[in-house]
Amino acid sequence: MATVQTQKALLLHAEGGKYSVGDAPVPRPGPKDVLVKVEAAALNPIDWKIAIPPFSGLIQEYPFITGTDGAGVVIEVGAEVTSLKEGDKIVFQGWFSNPLATLQQFCVVPAEITALIPDNISLDQAASVPLxxxxxxxxxxxxxxxxxxxxxxxxxxxxxxxxxxxxxxxxxxxxxxxxxxxxxxxxxxxxxxxxxxxxxxxxxxxxxxxxxxxxxxxxxxxxxxxxxxxxxxxxxxxxxxxxxxxxxxxxxxxxxxxxxxxxxxxxxxxxxxxxxxxxxxxxxxxxVFGNVHAPENRTCGVELYKRLTEWLEKGIIKPNTVEVLPGGLAGAPEGLERLENNKVSGKKLIVRPQETA
Ligand SMILES: NC(=O)c1ccc[n+]([C@@H]2O[C@H](COP(=O)([O-])OP(=O)(O)OC[C@H]3O[C@@H](n4cnc5c(N)ncnc54)[C@H](OP(=O)(O)O)[C@@H]3O)[C@@H](O)[C@H]2O)c1
Known part of the structure; x- marks a missing residue:
């Protein structure tokens, strides 16, 4: 059982605003979900684009937490989950709703769209894969x-x-x-x-x-x-x-x-x-709409996640080269600025939410 109730998250307070680190509640998993301690989250162009129209239309509430790529450790499993247990290292995709976003220290995700991370892949590398x-x-x-x-x-x-x-x-x-x-x-x-x-x-x-x-x-x-x-x-x-x-x-x-x-x-x-x-x-x-949480994408997403551990383990799918940013979530705004200004070539920027001061 998770005992923590508040956490650090990357927050957007208003459309067109700037991200900053703040406090947010730790979400609770539903019966088919797991609660994950997010160890690595990747930055993507959508994370800066979503602050402004037209993508800001996807935001349901402010402050908004972003993040669509995550890797971490399961710390609680929902009542109906049998495929995962506490302590499992998993890779998964986030969604445009605060409990499911990855640029925070804890998030939830439906178990059926997660995959175990094989030993040959680090958590940082795994986070470069989902989106x-x-x-x-x-x-x-x-x-x-x-x-x-x-x-x-x-x-x-x-x-x-x-x-x-x-x-x-x-x-x-x-x-x-x-x-x-x-x-x-x-x-x-x-x-x-x-x-x-x-x-x-x-x-x-x-x-x-x-x-x-x-x-x-x-x-x-x-x-x-x-x-x-x-x-x-x-x-x-x-x-x-x-x-x-x-x-x-x-x-x-x-x-x-x-x-x-x-x-x-x-x-x-x-x-x-x-x-x-x-x-x-x-x-x-x-x-394309590249998110496995979307109802129309879900069945195909489940098929993908069934195979992902093996693909990564056998090197059939190689993660992106990663650059880990210092400062935990506080490193994200500068990373997003680099993405927006086309200053990232051939690699994925990663933050480690647990390293947030
Ligand atoms: N529809 C969806 O669901 C969905 C999902 C994911 C991403 N996207 C969008 O897809 C785009 C790519 O996302 P990403 O995360 O893959 O981006 P990214 O990794 O940040 O892309 C950076 C790379 O883009 C390359 N690049 C930039 N302009 C180029 C051009 N004119 N011709 C060829 N290469 C160019 C650069 O290549 P070099 O280093 O070789 O110069 C650079 O390495 C973004 O606009 C993103 O918002 C959409």
């Missing part, structure tokens, strides 16, 4: 009926899912981003080859180690990148493009690179000019 990986897996494999935010591919964990795309090229824009690194690894798992990515060239070794076969300098003009693709694909049509960056300068490139009938994943809302679109080309666009 980035979910943003790829849900975009490709969610089968929720009528849901448009997925390409609905056959999951790699199902018969034929790892051979369906064998020998077909994949193009990933922003390979060095957190999401991009997981997109490379899932594309490899799904059998895509070659795997062509755009990135700063200093990330070449890292991205090659994850499975990328060709790195195209992201500082080239979009037309120059487009012109290189036929040679890199060996003339094969690009039926799968993942734009992890999804800015106005990358989305037209992503759309133009995609072959007729292919599937494109975008991570921000669609700003592809209508003049480029032609309904006859049957290009499918999925604007």
């Amino acid at each position: 980035g990986l979910a943003t790829v897996v849900l975009a490709l494999y969610n089968q929720h009926p009528g849901y448009p935010k997925t390409l609905r591919y056959k999951p790699v964990w199902e018969e034929g899912g790892s051979t369906e795309f064998a020998g077909k090229p994949a193009f990933i824009i922003g390979g060095a981003s957190s999401v991009g690194q997981y997109a490379i690894q899932i594309a490899k798992l799904a059998g895509f080859s070659p795997i062509i990515v755009t990135a700063s060239l200093h990330n070449t070794e890292l991205l090659t180690s994850l499975g990328a076969t060709h790195i195209v300098d992201r500082s080239l003009e979009p037309d120059a990148i487009l012109a290189k693709l036929p040679e890199l694909t060996g003339g094969k049509p690009l039926e799968f493009v993942y734009d992890a960056i999804s800015l106005p300068e990358t989305m037209p490139l992503a759309y133009q690179a995609l072959a007729p009938g292919g599937g494109l994943v975008i991570t921000l809302s669609d700003v592809i000019p209508a003049t480029l679109k032609d309904e006859g080309d049957r290009k499918q666009i999925a604007y």
